[in-house]
Amino acid sequence: MGEKNILAYFKSPEEAEGVARKLNALRAVEVSVDRFSRYAGEGYDPMNPITGKVSSLAAITQDAMITNTSAGILAAADPAASGMSHGGQGGPTGHDILLTAVVDEGIHHQALRIVEEAGGLM
Missing domain, CATH: 3.30.70.240 (Alpha-Beta Plaits)
Incomplete structure (x- = not known):
């Protein structure tokens, strides 16, 4: 079979x-x-976004581990980055x-x- x-x-x-x-x-x-996940990377290393280095808005709002600027811009353009969309992880x-x-x-x-x-x- x-x-x-x-x-x-x-x-x-x-x-x-x-x-x-x-x-x-x-x-x-x-x-x-x-x-x-639809975003690259695994996990999220929480840090203070005011004093720490944040790779992208998506790193804060979507737990995405962004490794380069272009990916960060693309992920931040997603409606979920605003916090106004439903779905979560x-x-x-x-x-x-x-x-x-x-x-x-x-x-x-x-x-x-x-x-x-x-x-x-x-």
Whole structure:
């Protein structure tokens, strides 16, 4: 039999990890859980924006770790930088956790059901 892939989005790492455990119990070929963002970098090093060096408005308002001026300008142009948009981390849906799985074709439908029951978006 062949293999099928699944990409599912979750609101929290705990939701995705729970599904990952169930898929591993079904003997999934590969399962990974990662956080993603539309901005470069990982994490945010909080500092005093008045006395510290701030790379971009997006570094303060969107927890983006901006590494160059051009990226900072582009990220600061996003409506979320003003604080007047909804969505928070991960964008409007708040689903910023990605579960990626490769499963055997024979368990693909069962794996999809597990993801749907856990509230994952595919």
